[in-house]
Amino acid sequence: MTTLKFALDEALAVADHAMFAPNGSHIPTSDQAESGQTVYASLWWVKDNGTYLMSNAPYAKGKGPDNAFAKGYGPGTDARGILGGDDRVVAVFALHDPHTRQCLHSQLIRARRDGHTALFLEMDGDTVAMSTGR
Template sequence: MGLIELWFRLSEVAPIVEHAMSASEHTKYPDPNDDSPAVPSLIWVKDDGTYLLSNGRPRLLADPTQPEGKAQVAYAQNWGPGTGPEIGYTPVGGDDFTEYIDLTQDVYSGDRLSDLIRKYAELDGWMIFTVGPGQFDISFEPSNPNSYR
């Protein structure tokens, strides 16, 4: 199986990143061998489609008037609700998962992931996850050649 690119519009991801970066508490992937503190992260989820959300607490709500409602998320282009079965046939795989992506990590010559997201969001840019079996890489583009506005 080859690779698939998941394109996330940064105008949708940026508010999620800002929430994670400014939150006073954060959730952490449950690992009994990891006692390090939780850090601001994007949570990449694959279930009914694939999307990103904040690990900040209290959580960022899609509708602030509904405290028990859904979290605000940013779906990958063309992989929204109802696409869970189809994405299962790609390198993303059929099993549901959550992957924590540290926003404070240095990714390119000293730039933190959060800084690159902010930079490309100002350009109405995109974050691309290039996914292969068991691995993924993140890159950025100022525009999406696959987008039809």
Template sequence: MIRLRFPLRDVLILAEHAIAAPDHRPTYINTVDGTTPGPALWFVGDEGLYLMSNGRPGQPHPAGGDRLYVVYADGYHTSMSKHAIADKIGGDDFVEALPLLVPTPGGTTLHAQLTEAAADGGDLFVIDVGATAMDIFIADSRGRIR
């Protein structure tokens, strides 16, 4: 497994956009299943490893231009960095939806976990990812799980 770290404050910006958006882009699975997507963070592996909002219209990049706002995992900003760990996470490009408002088995939503952790001093959104599984959690800058 590989541990990916994302700045929590930037992840919250993505989450707020997805929740406020009037419509949401479907993943391939939504299209095949005929399901309607709700607000989600997309965990994407293609030109690097990053998170983005699935909200439509897309979230513009703060620097302007035609790019959408994405938050890269620390150290994984390029397709070369993604392909360098392909043996651990799989070689294909992917999009994995992380629903923001669907209750988790613990009864809270991902959005609630993000906002509560940020208010409590959390700084990192962390994804441990392997070829067939992933875990997500919040941590502080020292790596302590919240």
């Protein structure tokens, strides 16, 4: 099992960007676009130049994303050892699902309020679990 640690404040800032974007503006992953899946505000876990969480909402012209990088896997680092060689969206975490009424965004806000400072992604084979802590 591999565990990645992200600063909760950084992850929440990325989540806020996605949540406060206008409905219908969220960008689908290539898999979502191909399947015609409805796209909601989400955090994308990306393996590219390091590994990070990013918003699936568009950014203002000339403004790049403020991504939340995993500790030890910032820009210029190589995450192939834990995520393989291909640059890709590793996982999509819906911030609010109107069908299930689950709201990851609210859970992250509550975690910060309760004193949590970190967001953890735990990978075990093809399974990814998210949790928060100190």
